[in-house]
Structure formats: structure tokens, C-alpha cells
Amino acid sequence: MRLLLSLLSFSYACSVQSATIAVDVGHHLAAPGAISAYGVGEFNYNLALARSVQSTLQAAGHQVNLINGDGQMRELRARVQAAAGADLLISIHHDSVQPQYLQLWDVAGKSQRYADQFSGYSLFVHSQSAQFGRSLACAQAMSQSLQAKGFKPTNHHAPGVAGEDRVQLDPLLGIYDADFVVVRLGKTPAILFEAGVIVNRAEALTLQEPATQAQMAAAILNSLSCLK
Numbered sequence: 484m485r486l487l488l489s490l491l492s493f494s495y496a497c498s499v500q501s502a503t504i505a506v507d508v509g510h511h512l513a514a515p516g517a518i519s520a521y522g523v524g525e526f527n528y529n530l531a532l533a534r535s536v537q538s539t540l541q542a543a544g545h546q547v548n549l550i551n552g553d554g555q556m557r558e559l560r561a562r563v564q565a566a567a568g569a570d571l572l573i574s575i576h577h578d579s580v581q582p583q584y585l586q587l588w589d590v591a592g593k594s595q596r597y598a599d600q601f602s603g604y605s606l607f608v609h610s611q612s613a614q615f616g617r618s619l620a621c622a623q624a625m626s627q628s629l630q631a632k633g634f635k636p637t638n639h640h641a642p643g644v645a646g647e648d649r650v651q652l653d654p655l656l657g658i659y660d661a662d663f664v665v666v667r668l669g670k671t672p673a674i675l676f677e678a679g680v681i682v683n684r685a686e687a688l689t690l691q692e693p694a695t696q697a698q699m700a701a702a703i704l705n706s707l708s709c710l711k
Contacts, residue, residue, distance in 0.1 A: 502710050503546040505566035508533045509576035512554035517579035519681035520597035521590055528577040532678055532696045539700035559664035570710050572673040574665045578680045581646035602683045603637030607661040607675040617672040624709035626656035628702040
């Protein structure tokens with residue numbers, strides 16, 4: 484398996500010029516983001532996937548700037564500044580849902596919240612950012628690559644969903660317009676990637692698997708043709 488991955492990475496590196504990718508680990512230790520159906524903080528998911536992306540891209544010859552790898556960076560503007568000069572910023576997150584959809588269940592004697600009716604990834608860019616065109620092109624390439632690996636986008640941020648109602652830039656690819664700081668500020672093309680819904684009990688487990696993280700990392704690698 485490692486040999487096959489190395490051969491694929493070598494082939495990819497030969498066909499795509501080396502790029503510098505800023506990989507931002509969403510949230511931080513003091514405020515870990517969403518809590519999974521099993522009580523695990525989102526930051527743990529974000530860090531594991533970010534490290535998989537880092538190793539996959541580096542093996543293919545790309546430079547990776549891992550932002551917030553120690554979980555201490557609280558300021559979002561500092562993340563944008565840290566990504567300056569990169570060819571692309573990918574901010575890695577994992578999703579929850581609006582509170583009214585959550586239900587309670589027991590995990591090891593403690594109540595946790597879940598919502599099994601929602602699953603899948605989503606991608607966010609900002610239509611007023613300096614690099615909107617390139618950001619959107621890379622989000623489209625990433626979503627197409629994820630779908631080629633068997634992953635499905637979510638529509639639970641779409642118009643008509645209570646508490647969401649976000650503008651869909653591409654419904655089939657799960658791409659939304661959002662004014663999040665990491666995709667709004669700066670001159671670097673930027674995408675916020677919600678890898679999946681961790682309050683979904685089945686998806687929360689799948690997203691923790693190294694094999695799933697490796698598949699997503701490979702999809703991101705394959706999508707970097709958008710930078711040509």
C-alpha cells in the first residue's frame with residue numbers, strides 16, 4: 484500500500500508543479516469547536532485530517548505550511564497572515580448541525596448529542612474575496628475529486644434549512660458562499676473544508692479512521708491541478 488501511494492505521489496508530482504499549501508487546523512484547544520456524537524472535540528478531528536493532508540502533499544513534492552498544529556492559535560486573522568504567500572489556504576473543519584436537530588443519547592454513562600439525518604462534506608468560499616475566482620475553481624476541483632473517491636456533499640446548509648439558509652454557489656458540489664474570516668481576508672485563494680458531520684453517529688466513527696483521512700487527503704492532492 485505504501486509503495487502504491489508513493490508511486491501515485493511521484494506520478495502526480497511529475498505532472499503538477501510544486502505548490503505551497505497552507506493547511507489550517509480549525510479551532511483550538513481552548514475552544515475545540517463542535518462536539519461529536521461520542522463527546523470528541525472537533526479540533527481532534529481537524530488535526531488528524533490536517534496531518535494526513537500534510538504528509539500526503541509533502542510526499543508528492545508540495546510545500547505545506549501547517550497552521551495551528553499546536554492548537555494554540557486563537558486569532559483567525561493570524562491564520563490568514565500565516566498563510567500569506569501560499570498558493571492556496573485550506574482550513575480544515577468538521578461539521579455540526581443547528582441545535583433544534585440534535586437529540587440526546589447515552590455514551591458511557593454521559594449524555595451526548597447526535598443528529599443522524601445529516602451527513603457529508605461542504606466547502607465554503609467568499610464571493611467578495613480578492614481571489615474568489617481561483618478559490619471557487621479550487622473548491623470545485625476538490626469537490627469533484629472527493630466525489631470521485633466516493634464522498635458525498637451535504638445540503639444541510641442550503642436555503643430553506645432553518646438556521647442555515649446559505650447561498651449555494653454549486654449545489655451539486657456542496658459549495659457555499661460564506662464570510663468566514665479565513666476565506667474573506669487575505670490575498671491567498673482560500674477554502675474552508677467541512678469534512679463531514681461529526682454529530683452523525685456513523686460518520687463520526689468513519690471520519691476518525693486513518694483510511695478515510697488518507698482518502699480525503701488523496702482527493703485534496705488530486706484537486707491541486709486547479710493551481711496550474
